[in-house]
Amino acid sequence: MFLKDKSHGLYGRGSRRSRESGVGNPGGEHVENFTFFNPTKIEFGLGKEQTIGRHLSEHGVKKVLLCYGSERIKREGLFDVVARSLAEKGVAWVELGGIVSNPVISKVREAVSLGRAHQVDAILSVGGGSVLDSAKAIAAGLRYDGDVWDLFVGKAGIESALPLFAILTLAATGSEMNAAAVVTNEETREKFFIMSPALFPVASIVNPTLMRSVSREYLVYSASDVIAHLIEGYFTAAEHPKLQSRLVEALINTVIETTEALLVDPEDDDARGQFAWAATLALNGLTSAGVSGSSWPNHAIEHAISALFNVPHGAGLSVVMPAWMKWSLSRNPAQFKRFAATVFGVDTAEQGVAALEAWFDKIGTPTRLSQLGLGETQIPAIVENALGNVGAFGIADVYTRETIADILTNAL
Structure with missing residues (x-):
């Protein structure tokens, strides 16, 4: 899964030529040059x-x-x-x-x-x-x-x-x-x-059966984590070919369907197997091949929350994602509208963000800082910590102290 050339790959540094800078072609036809390399052997099954x-x-x-x-x-x-x-x-x-x-x-x-x-x-x-x-x-x-x-x-x-x-x-x-x-x-x-x-x-x-004893809480936190891996590049990339968008959307739909199935029947090994394979595919480099200019703002901000307050990573992401999406809507309206229609079957970009937030609420993963035991008084500390992360991710030019604070304020 090592991606080179103009594609930054997993946790790669962000590019100034990104959708967040107002340049790009999400859901387009162009595929950037890339090198795909993943030597890991997967042994899947009982x-x-x-x-x-x-x-x-x-x-x-x-x-x-x-x-x-x-x-x-x-x-x-x-x-x-x-x-x-x-x-x-x-x-x-x-x-x-x-x-x-x-x-x-x-x-x-x-x-x-x-x-x-x-x-x-x-x-x-x-x-x-x-x-x-x-x-x-x-x-x-x-x-x-x-x-x-x-x-x-x-x-x-x-x-x-x-x-x-x-x-x-x-x-x-x-x-x-x-x-x-x-x-x-x-x-x-x-x-x-x-x-x-x-x-x-x-x-x-x-082996999906080894995951049967995962708690309800960690199942829904895991769903949030997988979706976060998928939406980072999907919404931030300067170039996101239609094929890659379709892969992302299919995986998100699979996560939603299988999470709901497992909440009803935790011993549904078929659903658990599809969930597990979707989680693997979400971050093995496949979905980011041919993509350029993507960045990892949700992870950069959440890493600050969990570093300071030791909240489960997926729980932190389900708080950050809707807040970030509300801030980011105007920077990539076409891709947000596509997400709304393809994943949730609704008409507008705003409805798509609301639908994801509602789904997180439905399955029981947090969507507000207060559900993590945090509030407005903790935002300055989170912002200060996150500044180091956005620097490491190469996106400090976009994610200033004020911008991070605005995003976190959306989660109050």
């Missing part, structure tokens, strides 16, 4: 987790750092399945549990020290996006002599990383098939990203 030992042994792995979050994987038997598969192929492992949602750099540092002490030669993530993003940072940190946070703040580049493998237990971030990771520094309250071709997982296993 029982695929039983093959993880084979995948590691085929790549010469002798000892792996096995990363996970809560003890849920042990209670539900997944840990035993993984351990047995590893043992059958002669792969030793070292455990690292306790990775939290909104993963933190202190845990990554702990893991790097543990990995060095045990001389592991690969990383295995068993969990959702937080575990996998941490695993990517660990994989890079084990090939870097300095502090791993240097890689997030630009003091050093990622030249290589240990081989990375994943078993997914929650679908949302798309990290299983992309080359990026996001981690929070809890001391400085900065939530930054890293990106490198070295961070593509070698193989990721996606």
Whole structure:
């Protein structure tokens, strides 16, 4: 999923030639030059987790750092399945549990020290996006002599990383098939990203039945996260070919349909499978191929909220998205009108934004800062933090202090 030439790809820096600058051709015919590269093997389906030992042994792995979050994987038997598969192929492992949602750099540092002490030669993530993003940072940190946070703040580049493998237990971030990771520094309250071709997982296993125990809250937060990945480029790109717009719209419609189905029947594995695959496709580079001038303002602003107040990422995004869309309507009216008609079957751009906000309300993910326990008094701190993020994303010229404050005010 590495996109080059005029396309900035996943979490790439924004372009001044963007729809937000009043230039571009959304929903048009032109496809920009691009290079598409995604080396990750996806193993999708029932029982695929039983093959993880084979995948590691085929790549010469002798000892792996096995990363996970809560003890849920042990209670539900997944840990035993993984351990047995590893043992059958002669792969030793070292455990690292306790990775939290909104993963933190202190845990990554702990893991790097543990990995060095045990001389592991690969990383295995068993969990959702937080575990996998941490695993990517660990994989890079084990090939870097300095502090791993240097890689997030630009003091050093990622030249290589240990081989990375994943078993997914929650679908949302798309990290299983992309080359990026996001981690929070809890001391400085900065939530930054890293990106490198070295961070593509070698193989990721996606078994929808492993996601049955995902809570209702995290299901709807995940839906918000996936939609945010899709709408960033869709609305901000200077060039967004019709084919790419159609891909985005199809994926959003799939997320909406399957989320509603899973809220009715959490054991609907067919719906869960489509949801999971949509989440992967939303951020593996496919939808941004041939697109240029896109940016990531919703993520830049939300990262400030979750860095400061530790709210679930998807919950923060469902607050930011409608607020940002109301601010952005006039900058891309044709694409907003297309979204309204294609996704929600309504006539005007304004109705489309209202329909998305209403859908978030319907499924129970927040749409107001107050639902996160925040209000007007917290806006200055969020703005100040977000200024660092918009700089990292290359969009500080558009997202000034005043603009970010205006967007957040829409969420009161």
